[in-house]
Amino acid sequence: MTNELRISETNLIALAEEFLSSNGLNIAQSRSLARTLVEAQRDGSFSHGLQRLPGTLTTMSHPQFNRDADPQPHDLSVAAVQIDAQFGFSCLAAERGIEALVEKAHDVGLAMLAVNNGFHSTALWPLVERISNRGLVALSMNPTHAWVAPAGGNRGLLGTNPIAFAWPRRDKPPAVFDFATSAASRADIAMHRETGTEVPEEWGLDNQGKPSRDPAKILAGAMLPFGGHKGSAIALMIELLAGPLIGAFTSRESQSFDQGADAAPCHGELFLAFSPGVFGGAGALDHAETLFSGFYEQGARLPGDRRYRIRENSAREGIRVSSPLLDRIQVLMGAAI
Structure with missing residues (x-):
């Protein structure tokens, strides 16, 4: 990145939070979204970081967006929890639901969290990493808008439909991947x-x-979709699991709900958490490390390793932010104030 500045994580979170709150977003959502965007920026995922901050204004202008959303989780069963994001940003609802998800997964071995009616925030990996830091295997997915043609098709029907996965490790950060199925x-x-x-x-x-x-x-x-018919099939699976299964929009329905506002997709999000100790016993993590070592023996990169290296560099030198983007954020914030 050329023409850039290095800014501390604390200062960037404060800037993003002030931007959001000055544009009318309540404190709880502002704090949650600011943290999530800066985490992506910190780890080198610039397309999912502060680049998205100006676009939040378009999303908050959607006629159904709720700047005062205060989502609260409720239990569906011993292994299932649901939370309505109340048409605010999805990240606050997900964070609040994760606590119950983690507790249920440790008790039962497998638990699910359904987040409904949330406007898309950013990357999925920050949240699955948080779950995995609690000793659990985590999986998350969601539909988006009907931007993606199925394999063999010629017009949008499926979403970009990201999926994220995290595996806990002893004395090391989790192995994490997060990618769109487009x-x-x-x-x-x-x-x-x-x-x-x-x-x-x-x-x-x-x-x-x-x-x-x-x-x-x-x-x-x-x-x-990536990988032709294979990526198309995975995208379809995500449409079903994070759409009809949890009573949420498909990508086409979300796009219709948008009504041409060009807001972030409003959708459901599915989280699954597994306890490796319940299923695999005390040796589950050790078996995984044997597999991981095979990557390093071949000089291959384990998912998440690059992100963690960038994170360490950001902690030493500050987080990279382009000057034009920072100028744009400050201009928009000044207009709001």
């Missing part, structure tokens, strides 16, 4: 549009259903 995330394609650079042809189609390398044409047309 060939690239929508935020990454948008960043290419902003910089005027082409993208690989397999990333998407124009509005005529033809392959394109122009990010603007893909954003106006349809994205493609």
Whole structure:
């Protein structure tokens, strides 16, 4: 990143929180979303970090958005908890539901959390990492908008439908992955549009259903799933598990709900938490370490390792933020104040 500054995590969270609260978002949501966005920025996920902060204003302008949402979890069973995000940002609801999820998973061995009616926040990995730091295996997924054509199709039907997974480790941070089931995330394609650079042809189609390398044409047309029919099938699974299964929107329904407001997708989010001790006994984590060592023996990178290296560097030197983005945030914040 050129033309950048290095800013401490504490100062960036304070800036993001002030931006959100000055634009009318209640304190609880502002704190939750600010922390999540800065965590992504800290770990080098710039497309899911502060780059998304200006766009929160569009989402908060949606006629159904609730700036005063105060979600509270309620039990469905000994192994299931549900929380209504009340049409605020989903991250606050997820954070509040996770406490009950963790407790149930430790008691029962497997638990699920359904978050409903939340506007999409950012990456999924910060929350599954938090669950895994409590000694649990974690899985999360959600639909988005119907931006992605199924394999063999030519127009949007599925969402980018991210999925995240975290595995706990002794004396080490969890092994974590988080990726969209589209060939690239929508935020990454948008960043290419902003910089005027082409993208690989397999990333998407124009509005005529033809392959394109122009990010603007893909954003106006349809994205493609990764891995052809395999990625398409995984995206379908996520639509069903984090949509109809938990009484939430599919990606097409979420896009209809948007009513052309261009807000972040409003959707459900599914979390699953597993206790490795209940199922695999005391040796479960040791068996996993044997597998992980095989990655390092081959010089391969374990999921999450790069993110943790960037995190360590951010702690030493400050978090990287582009000056133009910071200027834009401060201008928008000044207009709100």
